[in-house]
Amino acid sequence: MNPASLQIEDVAKSYRSQSGELLALASCSIEIAPEELHVIVGPSGCGKTTLLNAVAGFQGIDGGVIRLGGETLCTPERQAEPGADRVVVFQHSTLFPWRTVLDNVTYGPVIQGRRSRAEARSLARERLSQAGLAGLEDRYPAELSSGAQRRVEIVRALVNEPRVLLLDEPFRGMDQITRDLMHEALLELYDRARPTVLFITHDIEEAVFLGSRVTAMSARPGRVKATIEVDLPRPREAGLRASARFNELLADILSLVHDEANRAFVAGDREAA
């Protein structure tokens, strides 16, 4: 692992829509330290996915600069190229259905030419078994539960040893019980590998349980409201959710986000991605 810092400075982005320019992000600044699990939480339309897409290299920005490990990653003049140093895990499974679990996990290292097929396979087996997925190597994704699919996908991303791992609401749409289990599984992987993580969600409880720091964003245009240190010890376990400190943090962030969401709700703005 070579986790890097991620600096988002003054980033702005607007979209053209029928009713004119729509400012999605306005002077947005976030600093993420190496090995930090940073969660951005905000209502729909706060531009959090736009931010993640810019880091991933799927979209450009209109203002500011994003630096990875101190080096310029993207500016308004130059969109980043997608690459394995910034692997993305999306909302719904994007495992390749035509590849077995093992071949999904080896995909990155093999196509990048970083490892031989044999090396990649033994590494993948090791990582899968660490994630409690031993025995599923030769299955196809369609044969797995959604929870197992998600875990395979995170392993597939981590095996590339990305400088930053980008998670775009990866547990959205899962039932509460599976989701809680997924949180613990993710934290276990995180504690083992200590990558830098940028995690995006609209679920505040998820943000507090997972994050080292949580940035709350406002909508329309997306701005950073505040960044809060989550001073909960790691490793974190499910019982933490009942603790006083957890609920205090939850209430703090909730009040930050709620004002904004309420404003947008009243204004009746259409949600943007």
Add this chain to the structure above:
Amino acid sequence: MSRGAVLRGALGILAFLALWELGARIDAPVVGVLPGPAEVASSFADLVGSGGYWSSWVASGERVLWGFAAAMAVGVPFGLLLAINQRAKALLFPPFEILRPIPPLAWVPLSILFWPTQNLSIEFVIFMGAFYTVVLNVVGGAEQIDRRHVLVARSLGAGTWTVYRRVILPATLPSIATGAVVGMGITWEVVVAAELISGGGGSGGDGGGLGFLLWNAYQGGAIAQVIVCMISLGVAGYASSVAVRVLSERLMPWKEAR
């Protein structure tokens, strides 16, 4: 297939043959003009012994195979191009759509002009039969690819070429397979007429193909032999479609995994 299904299938065929025999015996309307299955069977027994029958199978089979292979070889990349490149689609799709309704058999005169040998001309007509179906299936399949698979592949370090080969191609494979199965069916429909019109193999009777053999039998008044050829074509078409399906299932083991 389960044993019960095989049994019921055999029963269906037997019932069909029994009705046909009955119809032929009692001079029922329409089917009464035909020889019954028994007579056809004896004609088949005669034909089996002659080399011409089997060489007709081989001749038609080869034509179908080449025409089909050409349709796949040209149709799959062409379909992928149309699906991926908007400019190529804007340019090439309109002429494609205008040419598409032209029945393959209408290409026979031009095909004869185009190609130096009769075999090539027949293969070209077969190619025209399967080509459009293959292309349309590939375009439809490739356009429905989950875009996130492309994004995630790029995020995992794939370059443009790797995305085509390792993501777009396998993601389109199910549609390619559908196109292949349907296209293979069309090739056998076309081979008969193409052989009738092109007038046989050229090297005297033999190698004329099943379609030519059928037409020859009709002109000689051997209706039982015509029916043998018809059934042979049905069997050949069915067997080829099954072969293509089995082959494509081999290529897509993940499809059974649901």
